[in-house]
Amino acid sequence: MDVVTIGETMTLFTPNEEGPLRHARSFSMKFGGAESNVAIGLSRLGHKSRWISRLGEDEFGDAMLAFIRGEGVDVSYVTRDSHSPTGVFFKEFRRLNDTRVYYYRKNSAASKMTADLLPEEAIRGARFLHITGITPALSESCRSTLDKAIIIAKESGTKIVFDPNIRLKLWADTSKARSFITEYASKSDIVLPGLSEAEFLFGDGSAEQLADQFHKAGVQTVIMKLGKEGSLISVPSSPKTHVNGFYVERVVDPIGAGDAFAAGVLSGLLDGLSLEEAARRGNAMGALATMVNGDAEGLPVRSDLALFMSGSADDVMR
Template identity: 75%
Template sequence: MDVVTIGETMVLFTPNEEGMLRHAHSFSMKFGGAESNVAIGLSRLGHRSRWISRLGEDEFGDAMYSFIRGEGVDVSYVTRDQTSPTGVFFKEFRRLNDMRVYYYRKESAASKMSAEWLPEDAISDAKYLHLTGITPGLSISCREMLEKAICTAKKNGTKIVFDPNLRLKIWEDEEEARHFLKKYASESNIFLPGIAEAEFLFGACTMEDYVEKFHSLGVETVIMKLGKEGALVSSKSVPMTKVPGFVVERVVDPIGAGDAFAAGVLSGLLDGMPLEESVRRGNAMGAMVTMVNGDVEGLPNRFDLAAFMNGGLEDVTR
């Protein structure tokens, strides 16, 4: 297995018109979750990915399971819960550049994941274990599960990739979030913070200072996401380098861009590309996703990705 990822995916309802959610009368149903977004992104590029989670024994769970499995992702370690529901969230496109997200995930099936529930062989055959800071915020049992996952990965030589994916709404308080995000960063081989997350963890600093602080935690490779500016890369073998981003004329939906970026970086590394080229692929993936409504709808296959990175396709393909 190339990449294993663990976390909650929820049913996503998006209004079919812009404006405040209270005025919406019709919605489109999709699916969204950082970890499954990464797994789907990798699968579309031809890599073997496995998504581990827990779903409610309900219609939403059935639909999600079928969708993610249909994307070629291994879902053999996804279990079902007869007493807890599949989580739900809503996007609200209030106006241009003003989008809000509302989560309904308390006591969801995924929040009941635990160490006892996670078999070691779900991770032991993977080259990379991808984790985010969302999962440990769901419950204490989810944190215990991640500890087991990390121990299993280290025991089997699986590299750990950690994206903080800060969601303050799921934590008891900011200090708790800060403590655990630093903890998981310190146990990772590759760390994927954004600027806002770096500032949350260490306060106001220069980009160079942030990178040094992350290395001081024990992180081997730091890849800081800089939005449309690209990313800053630093590792033992690569001195601090900025990898430029790709120009997007119109951002339709920014959610999921960071997950696409992670999938692109991992894809490049799996293909044996140098770190800087892998990050450039990640920048392209992130840019492409923002041009389409939905978390995974804009994730490309290899042909579309190559075309975009080489200047784009024709306006009309005949």
């Protein structure tokens, strides 16, 4: 297995028109979750990925499992809960450049993941374990599940890649959020923060200064997302490298771009690329994801990614 990831995915309802959600009358049903987005992105690029989670024994859970399995992701360690529902969330495209998200995930099946439901063989032997700061925010049992996954990964030589993915709506206490996110970063080999997330954790500063704060916390490799400006690679005792982003004429849906970036970086590392080339692939994946409505719908297959990165994609394929 190339990459194993653990976390909640929810049924996503997207209104078919822009404006305040209160005026929406029709919706499209999709699925979204940081970890499954990464798993799907990797699978579309030809890598072997596994997503571990817990779903309700309901129609949403059935549909989600079929969708993610259909994307070629291994779901053999997904468990079901007959007493708790699959989580739901809504997107709101209020106006241009103003997208909002509303979660209905309290007491969801995924929030009741427990360490005893995570067998060692689910992670042992994988090249990378991908985790996010969302999972430990869901519940103490999710936190213990993630802690066990980290122990298994370290014992088996699996590298840990951590995306903070800070969701303040899930943390009742911001100081606790900082503490836990920093702790998980310190246990990881590679951290993929956004610039605003780094500022939340460490205060104001340049991207370079904030990357150094992660190193002080014990992180070896930082690849920081800078939005349309690209990304910054930082490794102790080496010059920092800025990797340019890709131009996007119109952002349709920014949600999921960070997950696409993570999938691109992991794909590059799996292919043996340098950190710079892996970050460039991540930048391209993130850009492509913003051009399509939906969390995972804009994730490309390898041939489309290559066309985009070469700049040779045409407006019309004839």
